[in-house]
Amino acid sequence: MKGNIPEKSLNLFPLILVLYEIVNYLANDAYLPAMPTIAKELHTSNDLVQLTLTAFFLGNATMQLLFGPIADRYGRRRLLLSGGVIFILSTLICAFTNTIYTLLIARFFQGSAVTSMIVAGYATIHAMYDQTRAIKTLSWMNGITVLAPALGPLLGAAILLIADWSWIFIILAIGASLGWIALFYYMPETCEERIPIEPKHILSHYWRALSNWQFIKPIVALSLLFSAMIAWIAAGPFLIMDTFNYSAVVFGVLQCLVFGSFILGTHVVRRLVEKISIDKITQISLSIVVFGGLFSLILNLLTKNYLASLILPMMIFAFGSGIGFPVFNRLAIEGSQAPMGITMALLASFMGISGLFGSLLISALHMGTIFGFSVILLAFSFILLLIYRRNLFSLGPNK
Numbered sequence: 199m200k201g202n203i204p205e206k207s208l209n210l211f212p213l214i215l216v217l218y219e220i221v222n223y224l225a226n227d228a229y230l231p232a233m234p235t236i237a238k239e240l241h242t243s244n245d246l247v248q249l250t251l252t253a254f255f256l257g258n259a260t261m262q263l264l265f266g267p268i269a270d271r272y273g274r275r276r277l278l279l280s281g282g283v284i285f286i287l288s289t290l291i292c293a294f295t296n297t298i299y300t301l302l303i304a305r306f307f308q309g310s311a312v313t314s315m316i317v318a319g320y321a322t323i324h325a326m327y328d329q330t331r332a333i334k335t336l337s338w339m340n341g342i343t344v345l346a347p348a349l350g351p352l353l354g355a356a357i358l359l360i361a362d363w364s365w366i367f368i369i370l371a372i373g374a375s376l377g378w379i380a381l382f383y384y385m386p387e388t389c390e391e392r393i394p395i396e397p398k399h400i401l402s403h404y405w406r407a408l409s410n411w412q413f414i415k416p417i418v419a420l421s422l423l424f425s426a427m428i429a430w431i432a433a434g435p436f437l438i439m440d441t442f443n444y445s446a447v448v449f450g451v452l453q454c455l456v457f458g459s460f461i462l463g464t465h466v467v468r469r470l471v472e473k474i475s476i477d478k479i480t481q482i483s484l485s486i487v488v489f490g491g492l493f494s495l496i497l498n499l500l501t502k503n504y505l506a507s508l509i510l511p512m513m514i515f516a517f518g519s520g521i522g523f524p525v526f527n528r529l530a531i532e533g534s535q536a537p538m539g540i541t542m543a544l545l546a547s548f549m550g551i552s553g554l555f556g557s558l559l560i561s562a563l564h565m566g567t568i569f570g571f572s573v574i575l576l577a578f579s580f581i582l583l584l585i586y587r588r589n590l591f592s593l594g595p596n597k
Contacts, residue, residue, distance in 0.1 A: 203326060207386040211326075214384055215319045216339045218282075218377030220346045222312045224370055225289060226254060227350025227453075230435045231446035232363035239363070242298040244436065251432050251557040253302045257309030259550030265317045266543020267400050270393040274318035274539070275385050281314020282378040286371050293367035313546055321542040324531045325388035332531075333471050336524035341464035344520070347431055348457030352450030393537055403536040407544055412533035417545055418585050419480075420526040421552035423487065423519045426578040428556035430456065430512060433571050441568075442505055452509055459513040463520020470521070479525050484583055486518030491579030494572035508568040515575060 229236070237247045269277045288307035295301045323339075324332055357366050393399075407413050438449045463483075470479050494511030501507045527545070534541040559574065 203386045203388070207384050208326060210384050211386060212323060212335050212339060214377065214380045215315075215323070216342045218374070218381060219315060219319070219339075219343050221370055221373040221377055222285065222315055223343060223346035224350045224353070224373075225285075225292075225308050225312070225367075226251060226431065227347045228354040228357070228370065229363065229366050230351050230431065231355040231439070231449060232358055232366060233435055234439065235358070235363055236301075240296070240298045240301070244440075246298050246302075248432060248436075248557070248560065250298075250301055250305045251428075252554060253305040254309035254312075255428070255550055255554035255557055257306035257311075258313055259309075259547060259554050261310040261313045262317060262543040262547040262550060263404070264543075265313055265546075266539040266541075267393070267395050268539070269318050269321060269542070270389065270391075270537050270539030271395050273387050273389045273392070274322050275387045277314050278318035278385065279378065279382060281311045281318070282374065282381070284314075285311035286374050286378065289367050289371040289374060293364040293371065309550070313550065316546040316549070317539065317542045320527075320545075321538045322386065322388045324528070324542075325538060326386075329528060329532065330471060333524050333528050334468050336527055337464040337468045337471075340520065340523050341461045344457045344460045344464070347427075348454045348461070349450075351435070351446065351453045355446035355450050358446060389539070391537075393539075400540070403540045404544065407534050407536040407540060410533060410535065413530055413535075413541075413544075414533075415585070416480075416526040416529035416533065417548045419484075419582055420523065420530065420545075421548040422578050422582040422585070423522055423526075424549050425552035425556035425559075426515065426575060427460075427519060428553045429560050429571070429574055429578075432557045432560040437508065437568060437571065438505070455509060456512045456516050460516040460520040463517045463522075464524065466517075467521045467524055471525075476525055476529065479521065480529075483518050483522030483525065486521065487515055488579045488583050490515030490518060491572075491576035495576045498569045498572045504568070508571065511572070511575065515579070 233247045233250075234244065236250075237244050240247075265277060265281075284307060288304045288311060291304040292301060292308065295304060323335060327335055354366050357363075357369065434453065435449060438444050438452060439446060444452075467479060470482070490511045490513075493514060494507070497504075497507035497511060530545055531538075531541060534544075536544075
Protein backbone atom coordinates (compact mmCIF):
# COMPACT_ATOMS: atom_id res chain seq x y z
CA MET A 199 0.00 0.00 0.00
CA LYS A 200 1.37 3.41 -0.92
CA GLY A 201 2.19 5.49 2.14
CA ASN A 202 2.10 8.78 0.26
CA ILE A 203 -1.55 8.48 -0.81
CA PRO A 204 -3.91 10.74 1.19
CA GLU A 205 -6.19 8.85 3.58
CA LYS A 206 -9.28 10.35 1.94
CA SER A 207 -8.20 8.95 -1.42
CA LEU A 208 -7.51 5.51 0.07
CA ASN A 209 -11.00 5.40 1.54
CA LEU A 210 -13.05 7.29 -1.07
CA PHE A 211 -11.41 6.63 -4.44
CA PRO A 212 -12.60 2.99 -4.84
CA LEU A 213 -16.18 4.04 -4.03
CA ILE A 214 -16.10 7.01 -6.42
CA LEU A 215 -14.50 4.89 -9.14
CA VAL A 216 -17.11 2.14 -8.81
CA LEU A 217 -19.98 4.64 -8.99
CA TYR A 218 -18.43 6.20 -12.09
CA GLU A 219 -17.92 2.70 -13.48
CA ILE A 220 -21.61 1.91 -13.01
CA VAL A 221 -22.51 4.91 -15.17
CA ASN A 222 -20.07 3.69 -17.82
CA TYR A 223 -21.58 0.22 -17.83
CA LEU A 224 -25.14 1.55 -17.82
CA ALA A 225 -24.29 2.84 -21.28
CA ASN A 226 -24.85 -0.81 -22.26
CA ASP A 227 -27.39 -2.06 -19.77
CA ALA A 228 -29.88 0.78 -19.33
CA TYR A 229 -30.71 0.94 -23.02
CA LEU A 230 -31.26 -2.82 -23.45
CA PRO A 231 -35.07 -2.55 -22.99
CA ALA A 232 -35.07 0.24 -25.59
CA MET A 233 -33.34 -1.82 -28.29
CA PRO A 234 -36.55 -3.00 -30.00
CA THR A 235 -37.89 0.58 -29.82
CA ILE A 236 -34.66 2.01 -31.23
CA ALA A 237 -34.87 -0.45 -34.14
CA LYS A 238 -38.37 0.79 -34.96
CA GLU A 239 -37.70 4.51 -34.53
CA LEU A 240 -34.46 4.46 -36.51
CA HIS A 241 -36.10 2.25 -39.16
CA THR A 242 -33.50 -0.49 -38.93
CA SER A 243 -33.24 -4.19 -38.05
CA ASN A 244 -32.80 -5.85 -34.67
CA ASP A 245 -29.47 -7.24 -35.88
CA LEU A 246 -28.09 -3.75 -36.57
CA VAL A 247 -29.25 -2.52 -33.17
CA GLN A 248 -27.55 -5.53 -31.55
CA LEU A 249 -24.40 -4.41 -33.35
CA THR A 250 -24.42 -1.26 -31.22
CA LEU A 251 -23.27 -3.58 -28.42
CA THR A 252 -20.61 -4.95 -30.74
CA ALA A 253 -19.48 -1.41 -31.68
CA PHE A 254 -19.08 -0.59 -27.99
CA PHE A 255 -16.86 -3.61 -27.39
CA LEU A 256 -14.96 -3.01 -30.62
CA GLY A 257 -13.96 0.41 -29.30
CA ASN A 258 -13.23 -1.19 -25.96
CA ALA A 259 -11.00 -3.84 -27.52
CA THR A 260 -8.98 -1.63 -29.87
CA MET A 261 -7.76 1.16 -27.57
CA GLN A 262 -6.32 -0.61 -24.53
CA LEU A 263 -2.95 -1.40 -26.06
CA LEU A 264 -2.51 2.30 -26.77
CA PHE A 265 -3.84 3.55 -23.44
CA GLY A 266 -1.56 1.28 -21.36
CA PRO A 267 1.73 2.92 -22.46
CA ILE A 268 0.05 6.36 -22.27
CA ALA A 269 -0.87 5.68 -18.63
CA ASP A 270 2.72 4.62 -17.86
CA ARG A 271 4.11 7.72 -19.57
CA TYR A 272 1.68 10.53 -18.67
CA GLY A 273 -0.03 9.17 -15.57
CA ARG A 274 -3.19 7.25 -14.77
CA ARG A 275 -5.09 10.23 -13.45
CA ARG A 276 -4.66 12.25 -16.64
CA LEU A 277 -5.72 9.30 -18.81
CA LEU A 278 -8.89 8.59 -16.83
CA LEU A 279 -10.02 12.22 -16.75
CA SER A 280 -9.39 12.69 -20.49
CA GLY A 281 -11.31 9.52 -21.28
CA GLY A 282 -14.18 10.78 -19.13
CA VAL A 283 -14.60 13.84 -21.34
CA ILE A 284 -14.80 11.60 -24.44
CA PHE A 285 -17.36 9.37 -22.74
CA ILE A 286 -19.63 12.28 -21.83
CA LEU A 287 -19.51 13.77 -25.34
CA SER A 288 -20.13 10.45 -27.12
CA THR A 289 -23.04 9.68 -24.76
CA LEU A 290 -24.68 12.99 -25.68
CA ILE A 291 -24.25 12.13 -29.38
CA CYS A 292 -26.03 8.81 -28.74
CA ALA A 293 -28.89 10.75 -27.16
CA PHE A 294 -29.46 13.11 -30.07
CA THR A 295 -28.71 10.94 -33.11
CA ASN A 296 -31.41 10.03 -35.62
CA THR A 297 -29.49 7.42 -37.65
CA ILE A 298 -28.25 3.97 -36.74
CA TYR A 299 -24.84 4.65 -38.27
CA THR A 300 -24.18 7.71 -36.11
CA LEU A 301 -25.27 5.65 -33.12
CA LEU A 302 -22.81 2.91 -34.07
CA ILE A 303 -19.93 5.42 -34.33
CA ALA A 304 -20.83 7.10 -31.03
CA ARG A 305 -21.03 3.71 -29.36
CA PHE A 306 -17.52 2.92 -30.62
CA PHE A 307 -16.17 6.04 -28.93
CA GLN A 308 -18.12 5.27 -25.77
CA GLY A 309 -16.42 1.88 -25.60
CA SER A 310 -13.03 3.47 -26.27
CA ALA A 311 -13.56 5.94 -23.42
CA VAL A 312 -14.54 3.21 -20.97
CA THR A 313 -11.11 1.69 -21.63
CA SER A 314 -9.45 4.65 -19.94
CA MET A 315 -11.46 3.98 -16.79
CA ILE A 316 -10.52 0.30 -16.74
CA VAL A 317 -6.81 0.75 -17.50
CA ALA A 318 -6.17 3.79 -15.29
CA GLY A 319 -8.73 3.19 -12.56
CA TYR A 320 -7.97 -0.45 -11.84
CA ALA A 321 -4.21 0.03 -12.16
CA THR A 322 -4.59 2.57 -9.36
CA ILE A 323 -6.58 0.09 -7.22
CA HIS A 324 -3.96 -2.65 -7.63
CA ALA A 325 -1.14 -0.19 -6.86
CA MET A 326 -2.86 1.02 -3.68
CA TYR A 327 -3.49 -2.34 -1.93
CA ASP A 328 -1.90 -5.71 -1.12
CA GLN A 329 -3.39 -9.03 -2.34
CA THR A 330 -5.97 -9.66 0.38
CA ARG A 331 -7.25 -6.11 0.53
CA ALA A 332 -7.19 -5.85 -3.28
CA ILE A 333 -9.34 -8.99 -3.65
CA LYS A 334 -11.75 -7.76 -0.99
CA THR A 335 -11.92 -4.34 -2.63
CA LEU A 336 -12.39 -5.83 -6.10
CA SER A 337 -15.10 -8.18 -4.81
CA TRP A 338 -17.27 -5.41 -3.36
CA MET A 339 -16.56 -3.24 -6.38
CA ASN A 340 -17.66 -6.10 -8.67
CA GLY A 341 -20.73 -6.54 -6.49
CA ILE A 342 -21.64 -2.88 -6.97
CA THR A 343 -20.79 -2.58 -10.66
CA VAL A 344 -22.96 -5.57 -11.43
CA LEU A 345 -25.88 -3.40 -10.34
CA ALA A 346 -25.56 -1.90 -13.82
CA PRO A 347 -26.69 -5.06 -15.65
CA ALA A 348 -28.92 -6.05 -12.71
CA LEU A 349 -30.81 -2.78 -12.34
CA GLY A 350 -29.92 -1.09 -15.62
CA PRO A 351 -32.77 -2.67 -17.62
CA LEU A 352 -35.24 -1.69 -14.89
CA LEU A 353 -33.90 1.87 -14.94
CA GLY A 354 -34.16 1.96 -18.72
CA ALA A 355 -37.67 0.51 -18.62
CA ALA A 356 -38.71 3.09 -16.02
CA ILE A 357 -37.37 5.93 -18.16
CA LEU A 358 -39.20 4.55 -21.20
CA LEU A 359 -42.48 4.71 -19.27
CA ILE A 360 -42.23 8.50 -18.96
CA ALA A 361 -39.80 9.66 -21.68
CA ASP A 362 -38.18 8.91 -25.02
CA TRP A 363 -35.25 6.48 -25.20
CA SER A 364 -32.82 9.37 -25.81
CA TRP A 365 -33.32 10.40 -22.16
CA ILE A 366 -31.53 7.22 -21.10
CA PHE A 367 -28.32 8.61 -22.60
CA ILE A 368 -28.95 12.16 -21.38
CA ILE A 369 -29.28 10.95 -17.79
CA LEU A 370 -26.11 8.87 -18.18
CA ALA A 371 -24.19 11.91 -19.45
CA ILE A 372 -25.27 13.88 -16.38
CA GLY A 373 -24.25 11.02 -14.07
CA ALA A 374 -20.87 10.67 -15.78
CA SER A 375 -20.26 14.41 -15.38
CA LEU A 376 -20.88 14.22 -11.62
CA GLY A 377 -18.56 11.21 -11.33
CA TRP A 378 -15.86 13.01 -13.33
CA ILE A 379 -15.93 15.95 -10.92
CA ALA A 380 -15.55 13.65 -7.89
CA LEU A 381 -12.65 11.80 -9.53
CA PHE A 382 -10.95 15.11 -10.28
CA TYR A 383 -10.78 15.83 -6.55
CA TYR A 384 -10.11 12.38 -5.10
CA MET A 385 -8.21 10.25 -7.63
CA PRO A 386 -4.54 9.87 -6.57
CA GLU A 387 -1.67 9.50 -9.01
CA THR A 388 0.03 6.15 -8.33
CA CYS A 389 2.27 6.08 -11.40
CA GLU A 390 5.60 6.93 -9.76
CA GLU A 391 7.91 5.87 -12.59
CA ARG A 392 7.16 7.50 -15.95
CA ILE A 393 8.18 5.13 -18.76
CA PRO A 394 9.02 6.72 -22.14
CA ILE A 395 6.91 5.64 -25.11
CA GLU A 396 9.43 3.63 -27.13
CA PRO A 397 7.79 1.14 -29.53
CA LYS A 398 10.58 -1.42 -29.23
CA HIS A 399 10.42 -1.54 -25.43
CA ILE A 400 6.62 -1.47 -25.41
CA LEU A 401 6.43 -4.44 -27.80
CA SER A 402 9.00 -6.26 -25.67
CA HIS A 403 6.88 -5.76 -22.54
CA TYR A 404 3.75 -6.93 -24.34
CA TRP A 405 5.47 -10.05 -25.64
CA ARG A 406 6.93 -10.83 -22.22
CA ALA A 407 3.48 -10.68 -20.67
CA LEU A 408 1.79 -12.65 -23.45
CA SER A 409 4.36 -15.46 -23.17
CA ASN A 410 3.84 -15.75 -19.41
CA TRP A 411 1.31 -18.50 -18.62
CA GLN A 412 0.96 -17.30 -15.03
CA PHE A 413 -0.45 -14.08 -16.47
CA ILE A 414 -2.40 -15.51 -19.41
CA LYS A 415 -4.19 -18.34 -17.61
CA PRO A 416 -6.29 -16.23 -15.20
CA ILE A 417 -6.94 -13.62 -17.90
CA VAL A 418 -8.35 -16.28 -20.23
CA ALA A 419 -10.60 -17.56 -17.44
CA LEU A 420 -11.79 -14.05 -16.64
CA SER A 421 -12.41 -13.31 -20.32
CA LEU A 422 -14.48 -16.43 -20.89
CA LEU A 423 -16.67 -15.67 -17.88
CA PHE A 424 -17.12 -12.12 -19.12
CA SER A 425 -17.88 -13.23 -22.68
CA ALA A 426 -20.61 -15.58 -21.46
CA MET A 427 -22.19 -12.83 -19.36
CA ILE A 428 -22.10 -10.44 -22.33
CA ALA A 429 -23.71 -13.11 -24.51
CA TRP A 430 -26.54 -13.22 -21.98
CA ILE A 431 -26.81 -9.41 -21.95
CA ALA A 432 -27.04 -9.36 -25.76
CA ALA A 433 -29.49 -12.25 -26.09
CA GLY A 434 -31.59 -11.70 -22.97
CA PRO A 435 -33.80 -8.80 -24.14
CA PHE A 436 -34.79 -10.56 -27.36
CA LEU A 437 -35.26 -13.98 -25.78
CA ILE A 438 -37.47 -12.67 -22.99
CA MET A 439 -39.31 -9.79 -24.68
CA ASP A 440 -39.58 -11.08 -28.26
CA THR A 441 -39.56 -14.88 -27.94
CA PHE A 442 -41.72 -15.02 -24.80
CA ASN A 443 -43.50 -11.66 -25.22
CA TYR A 444 -42.76 -10.45 -21.70
CA SER A 445 -42.60 -6.73 -20.89
CA ALA A 446 -39.45 -4.67 -20.34
CA VAL A 447 -40.26 -4.59 -16.61
CA VAL A 448 -40.37 -8.40 -16.41
CA PHE A 449 -37.06 -8.55 -18.25
CA GLY A 450 -35.62 -6.10 -15.72
CA VAL A 451 -36.80 -8.25 -12.80
CA LEU A 452 -35.29 -11.40 -14.33
CA GLN A 453 -32.06 -9.51 -14.96
CA CYS A 454 -32.02 -8.60 -11.26
CA LEU A 455 -32.25 -12.31 -10.36
CA VAL A 456 -29.32 -13.23 -12.60
CA PHE A 457 -27.01 -10.44 -11.50
CA GLY A 458 -28.22 -10.63 -7.92
CA SER A 459 -26.67 -14.12 -7.99
CA PHE A 460 -23.42 -12.57 -9.21
CA ILE A 461 -23.50 -10.12 -6.30
CA LEU A 462 -24.03 -13.02 -3.89
CA GLY A 463 -20.90 -14.64 -5.35
CA THR A 464 -18.85 -11.49 -4.67
CA HIS A 465 -20.00 -11.57 -1.03
CA VAL A 466 -19.01 -15.23 -0.72
CA VAL A 467 -15.49 -14.68 -2.07
CA ARG A 468 -14.81 -11.97 0.54
CA ARG A 469 -15.36 -14.60 3.22
CA LEU A 470 -13.50 -17.37 1.41
CA VAL A 471 -10.33 -15.34 0.80
CA GLU A 472 -9.54 -15.28 4.53
CA LYS A 473 -10.25 -18.98 5.10
CA ILE A 474 -8.97 -21.01 2.13
CA SER A 475 -6.29 -20.74 -0.54
CA ILE A 476 -6.73 -18.84 -3.80
CA ASP A 477 -6.32 -22.11 -5.74
CA LYS A 478 -9.27 -23.66 -3.93
CA ILE A 479 -11.40 -20.60 -4.58
CA THR A 480 -10.69 -20.82 -8.33
CA GLN A 481 -11.69 -24.49 -8.33
CA ILE A 482 -14.94 -23.70 -6.52
CA SER A 483 -15.73 -20.98 -9.06
CA LEU A 484 -14.99 -23.22 -12.04
CA SER A 485 -17.04 -26.11 -10.63
CA ILE A 486 -20.11 -23.93 -10.12
CA VAL A 487 -19.80 -22.39 -13.59
CA VAL A 488 -19.53 -25.76 -15.32
CA PHE A 489 -22.49 -27.08 -13.33
CA GLY A 490 -24.50 -24.06 -14.49
CA GLY A 491 -23.70 -24.82 -18.13
CA LEU A 492 -24.57 -28.52 -17.78
CA PHE A 493 -27.75 -27.74 -15.87
CA SER A 494 -28.83 -25.35 -18.62
CA LEU A 495 -28.48 -27.96 -21.36
CA ILE A 496 -30.15 -30.74 -19.32
CA LEU A 497 -33.14 -28.56 -18.39
CA ASN A 498 -33.60 -27.48 -22.00
CA LEU A 499 -33.49 -31.07 -23.24
CA LEU A 500 -36.16 -31.98 -20.70
CA THR A 501 -38.41 -28.90 -20.87
CA LYS A 502 -37.82 -27.42 -24.34
CA ASN A 503 -38.50 -23.65 -24.50
CA TYR A 504 -39.35 -22.98 -20.86
CA LEU A 505 -38.17 -19.69 -19.34
CA ALA A 506 -37.08 -21.15 -15.99
CA SER A 507 -34.69 -23.49 -17.84
CA LEU A 508 -32.78 -20.39 -18.89
CA ILE A 509 -32.98 -18.22 -15.75
CA LEU A 510 -32.09 -20.85 -13.12
CA PRO A 511 -28.86 -22.06 -14.82
CA MET A 512 -27.89 -18.44 -15.57
CA MET A 513 -28.25 -17.64 -11.88
CA ILE A 514 -25.90 -20.52 -11.03
CA PHE A 515 -23.43 -19.48 -13.73
CA ALA A 516 -23.52 -15.87 -12.52
CA PHE A 517 -22.95 -16.96 -8.90
CA GLY A 518 -19.82 -18.87 -9.89
CA SER A 519 -18.64 -15.92 -11.97
CA GLY A 520 -19.08 -13.57 -9.01
CA ILE A 521 -16.72 -15.77 -6.99
CA GLY A 522 -14.17 -15.99 -9.79
CA PHE A 523 -14.02 -12.43 -11.14
CA PRO A 524 -11.98 -10.67 -8.38
CA VAL A 525 -9.69 -13.67 -7.86
CA PHE A 526 -8.80 -14.15 -11.53
CA ASN A 527 -8.34 -10.39 -11.85
CA ARG A 528 -5.78 -10.21 -9.04
CA LEU A 529 -3.99 -13.41 -10.10
CA ALA A 530 -3.47 -11.91 -13.56
CA ILE A 531 -1.93 -8.74 -12.08
CA GLU A 532 0.35 -10.71 -9.78
CA GLY A 533 1.39 -13.05 -12.59
CA SER A 534 2.66 -10.23 -14.81
CA GLN A 535 6.17 -8.84 -14.73
CA ALA A 536 5.39 -5.98 -17.13
CA PRO A 537 4.70 -2.36 -16.07
CA MET A 538 1.25 -1.84 -14.57
CA GLY A 539 -0.06 0.16 -17.55
CA ILE A 540 0.96 -2.58 -19.97
CA THR A 541 -0.52 -5.25 -17.69
CA MET A 542 -3.85 -3.48 -17.31
CA ALA A 543 -3.95 -2.72 -21.04
CA LEU A 544 -3.64 -6.41 -21.87
CA LEU A 545 -6.20 -7.39 -19.24
CA ALA A 546 -8.63 -4.79 -20.56
CA SER A 547 -7.93 -5.88 -24.16
CA PHE A 548 -8.78 -9.48 -23.37
CA MET A 549 -11.95 -8.34 -21.64
CA GLY A 550 -12.90 -6.08 -24.54
CA ILE A 551 -12.23 -8.77 -27.13
CA SER A 552 -14.18 -11.33 -25.12
CA GLY A 553 -17.11 -8.92 -24.82
CA LEU A 554 -16.90 -8.26 -28.55
CA PHE A 555 -16.85 -12.00 -29.23
CA GLY A 556 -19.81 -12.67 -26.95
CA SER A 557 -21.97 -10.00 -28.58
CA LEU A 558 -20.88 -10.97 -32.12
CA LEU A 559 -21.63 -14.61 -31.43
CA ILE A 560 -25.20 -13.79 -30.45
CA SER A 561 -25.70 -11.48 -33.47
CA ALA A 562 -24.19 -13.98 -35.90
CA LEU A 563 -26.27 -16.92 -34.66
CA HIS A 564 -29.53 -14.94 -34.46
CA MET A 565 -30.33 -16.46 -31.10
CA GLY A 566 -34.07 -17.00 -30.84
CA THR A 567 -34.28 -20.12 -28.68
CA ILE A 568 -33.24 -20.90 -25.13
CA PHE A 569 -31.74 -24.22 -26.27
CA GLY A 570 -29.33 -22.45 -28.61
CA PHE A 571 -28.20 -20.15 -25.83
CA SER A 572 -27.75 -23.08 -23.43
CA VAL A 573 -25.38 -24.71 -25.94
CA ILE A 574 -23.29 -21.54 -25.99
CA LEU A 575 -23.25 -21.36 -22.19
CA LEU A 576 -22.13 -24.97 -21.90
CA ALA A 577 -19.42 -24.45 -24.54
CA PHE A 578 -18.00 -21.47 -22.64
CA SER A 579 -18.06 -23.47 -19.41
CA PHE A 580 -16.11 -26.43 -20.75
CA ILE A 581 -13.59 -24.32 -22.67
CA LEU A 582 -12.93 -22.37 -19.48
CA LEU A 583 -12.43 -25.56 -17.47
CA LEU A 584 -10.20 -27.08 -20.15
CA ILE A 585 -7.93 -24.04 -20.45
CA TYR A 586 -7.60 -23.51 -16.70
CA ARG A 587 -6.66 -27.06 -15.81
CA ARG A 588 -3.28 -27.07 -14.12
CA ASN A 589 -0.35 -28.19 -16.30
CA LEU A 590 -2.61 -28.89 -19.27
CA PHE A 591 -0.70 -26.38 -21.35
CA SER A 592 2.79 -25.05 -20.78
CA LEU A 593 4.70 -22.00 -21.91
CA GLY A 594 8.14 -22.99 -20.79
CA PRO A 595 9.12 -22.11 -17.22
CA ASN A 596 5.94 -20.17 -16.55
CA LYS A 597 3.52 -23.08 -16.60
